[in-house]
Amino acid sequence: MKRMLKHRVFWPVVALVALILVNTISRPSFLRITIQDGQLYGSLVEILRNSAPLMLVALGMTIVIATRGIDLSVGALMAVSGAVALTIIDASPNPEAPETLVLAVGAGVLVTLILGVWNGFLVSVLGIQPIIATLVLMLAGRGIALLITGGFITTVNSAPYKFMSQGYLFGLPFAFYVSMAAVVIVVLIQRRTALGVLTEAVGINPEASRLAGVRSRGIIWGAYAASGLLAGFAGILYSSNIMAADANAAGNLIELDAILAVVLGGTSLMGGKFTIAGTVIGVFTIQTLKSTIVFLGVPSPVSPVFMAAVVILVVAVQSRLVRDAATRLLRRIRSTGTKATTEVAS
């Protein structure tokens, strides 16, 4: 029990379970899952499906934050990859062909990978503060996307492209498999190789790591490149969902949700120790919260306030200060209670 309490993802999981409970109590159908034509339907399935883009972005953000950095450009990069992919499909004589799909997706993520490399170059080679370095593409990225689409919202028809976000495989949304595959690959790369521990070392103490011979430049550079690549895939999923490349709406403010997911999951913005499992929980928490807002019928102008209130609550529960204060308060109540009884007894 004590071990469980001390585990890093314990409190994030508590927050997620509490949120699901609130939903279930207010609307018992929340947990209901129905099967139609061999496919699962229900609120929980929708949460799995809709969380995919945020999951990809948050994975990259976790690694970047572990190096003491931050990547604000992810939302804009999503717009870029969507624009590249849809422009290629749009121009293709054969939009339904699998080759077109591979080319479109490949080109989309290649471009964002390059932009991620650019971010990494600014941070690790030129030594620009991450928040400023990635602000450049956060602002310019949507411009690049608009340039690619010629200023229009490109819309296409392509069944295979649509499948990525809206299709089902073995009863579950395909997008969910994409996000889970990314989680597994990132975990394998970080934990099976030494990349994870070296990333943490660089994030915890950059100077000590440098003197220990860690090639911190490459590690930091790689983190931004990975973040760019993952944001590219997120942009593909987003554009596949609406079958349009909307340079302004794609990934709008997702960088903030991603940062929030990382923090909710228990990874510190100070860098260092990170937990992918925590980030996964954090993403599900945010996505559940968004569904909650819809379920509870919170009017949309008020929804940011509602979201903020819940986030404050969740973060407060995780704060050591608040937790310690609560423990002390409990102890005091208990001890005054026993004191009162002993006084009565004497």
Place this chain on the structure above:
Amino acid sequence: MHVDTDVAPVIEMRGITIQFPGVKALDTVDFTLRGGEVHCLMGENGAGKSTLIKALTGVYPIDGGSIVVAGQPRIFRTTADAQDAGISTVYQEVNLCTNLSVGENVMLGHEVRRGGGIDWRATHREAARHLQNLGVTLDTRSGLFSHSIAIQQLIAISRAMVTDSTVLILDEPTSSLDRSEVEQLFGVIRDLRDRGVAILFVTHFLDQVYEISDRITVLRNGALVGEYAATELPRNELIARMIGRELEDLTEISSSATRAIARGGAPVFSAEGIGKKGVLEPADIDVYAGEVVGIAGLLGSGRTELVRLMYGADRPDSGRVEVHGKAARITTPRHAIDHRIVFSSEDRRAEGIVGDLTVAENIVLGIQARRGWLRRVRRSEQDAVVAEYMTALGVRPADPDRPVRLLSGGNQQKVLLARWLATAPELIILDEPTRGIDVGAKADIQRKVAELSAKGLSVIFISSEIEEVIRLAQRITVMRDRRKIGELESAGLDVDDVIDFIAHEGQESVA
């Protein structure tokens, strides 16, 4: 003590005690500062100099003792309390606003007011007057950033004098100044002294201590050693009092110093004229297989600077380096590590351990960094390496999964030593590996150094404790004022010989 007590003290600190978690930073220390004197506070790192200054400037509350300023007992809760009592401080890192003008900096918080606003013309006139008092003529409307550090120091001093301070504390003001700038600063200090200001001066440069100070107070390990008139305390006496004599039961190691070293072939490492402008004058150093070369000198003498340049932690701008007789280029730590040279920094916490990682992760970090991220050290291999070195060095507690930040300083040092020894180096540079750790751990580390060097490992060993250097090293490189001033064979040397050498060697040629 031969201290002239004619002048009434401006500051009397009596029985000052400051307790930090687990350690007494200051233990019943007395300190007296009189008007019209320059008083140097001396002591090695960790002696309690800065703690005493922080007690006097209201940064730290005192746990015991009393502070009397101009006859009035005072309790300083904040730095503002100390400033109200007429105590001003100029720090090593100039704490002025570089984006404001000279005049704004001098008068900040004391601007001349008229009506509801500030009379800028009068404010600048006042600023110019205060600067003029120190013999400095400047355009007060020029930006502070456009002036050198030396001028900024003078501006900081005149800012302190705006409040009619009776006490001026100068904390290492000269560390980034060149010779002529120091002269200018000293001129101002003498002038202020003659006007009756009491000046407390902290520096690591011995020559400057004797040049400027009237009186010297020496601290060691948080306790007062004594107060002396500068003319009555010869240099070697001063150094001996700063360093102290620790007699430890370490006789078994003493054979290390007399071990014969074959210096026939090419040295494992040699550097000729390695230096960096403003950091270290070009110096030569070499070390042979199985040799322990000690570096002696006071803090700030350039010993850390020298080894950092050797390791590529800082980039040297002069000099030639050879490894095993072949020219080598070492400008980053990676280059050094590729040549099997490793370095353990004196700043364990900031530059050594990776606090949140476990003991085991910290130990294999050196090997892992060498291999790169793709070739992960296998769990079984890690366990074997960690177990071997934790036992060999006696790391306590023997729990490889504990975050290293929870270990004591001595055990963290052992973890760092393990990290480097596990990479099978040919030369290991240890900068103050025994500082601030308990006697037991100290002996463990010394024994390990003696044992490994006897097996052929080359070691460069820096320590403030000269006895330790004499005991371990066969040769000693001596540093002073960021210069190498000579080299000694340690066989037959005692501490006094080394102190004498530090104090006097080459002094005439400098003066």
